[in-house]
Amino acid sequence: MALDEEHAKISHLIDNLPDSSQKTYNELFPLLYEELKKRAYSQLKPERNIHLGITNTDLVHEVYLKMLKQKGLKCQNCNHFLAIASNCMRQILIDYARKQHADKRGGNNMRVPFHEELIPTEEPQKRSAFIDKKIDELEKYDNRLSEVVIMRFFNNMTMQSIANVLKLSERTVKRDWKRAKNWLYNKLSN
Template sequence: MQSSEELIRVLYDELHRIAQREHRRAGSPNTIQATALISEAYLKIRQRTDWDSDRHFLGCAATAMRHIMIDAARARLAGKRAAEVHGYTRAIESQAATAADDAELAGLGDAMRRLAVADPRLAQVVDCRFFAGLDERETGFVLGVTDRTVRRLWVQARAILYSGLAVAD
C-alpha cells in the first residue's frame, strides 16, 4: 500500500471535496479553509503506513478533519468566553451566529465521542457515510460488512446521534 504522502497526492481532489463539505457543514465564516484543513489532517495521519485501501485512508482523513473542525470550534468558543471576561467588544450579530454554529459543531463532537464509546462500529459508520461521503457499498468494504449491515448500522447510529443531540439542547 502507498504511504500517506503518496495517497495525499493521488487523492487530493477527493480530499479537497471532503474538506469543502466539512467547511460548509461547519457554517461559520471563521472556520478553517479547505486547503488548510487538508494540511492539518495530513499532519495528524502522516505517520501511519498501514492503509488497507484508498477508502480507508479517506475515511481516516475525514475523521481527522472532523476532529480539527470541532477543536477549532471549541477554541473559538473558549476565546469568546475569555473575550467577554476581558471586555472586548464584537459585533453582536456575527458573534451570536458564530457562537451558535460553533456550539452545534462542538455538540456534534460530543455526541460522536459518546457514540464511539458506546459503539465504536457505529461511530465508524458515521465517519464513513456522513463525513467521508462513502456510499453503503464503499462503507461495507472499509468495515468488512455487507451493504445491508451498513444500512442497519447507519439507521441505528443516526437515531442515537439525534437523541444525543436533542438531549444536549
C-alpha cells in the same frame, strides 16, 4: 501517468504506510490532493456561515501534518485511507471550533434538533463540538455505530463504501446507520 498506473501507485503507497516515511506521504498526497480538497470542501460547507479562518486547502495541509505524525498507519485500501483523512479533517475542525468558542462555551447543554442527516441548525461551531461529544458517547456504547456515523455524516461516504471499509454487507451498514441515528436522536433530544 495513465489512470491504471496511478491507481497501482496509490495502492502501493497505501500498502507501505505502516513502514512509511515523509517521502511516502509526499508521494501519496499529490495523487489524492483533488479528492482530499473535495472532502475538505464538503466538511467546511456546514461551517460557511461562521468564519473558522480555515480554507479547504488549509484543511488538507493540516491533515497532511496530522497524518504524518501517525506511526504505523494501516489502511486496507484507498477508500479506507480517505476515510481516515476525512476523520482527521473532522477532528481538526472540531479543535478549531473549540478554540474559537472556548470563552463562549458555558456549562449549559444545548438542545440540538435532529434531522435526517443529523444536521442541527444553530451555531455551527457549538453544534460541531456538541455532536462530536455525542459521537464520543456513541463510540463508548458501540464503536462500529460510531464509525458508521463518522463515515456517513462527516465523510459523505456511500453505504457501499462504508461496507467495503468495514468489511460488512451494505444491508448491515444501513441497519447500523438506522440504529445510530435512533441512538443519537434520543441523546440529542434530551
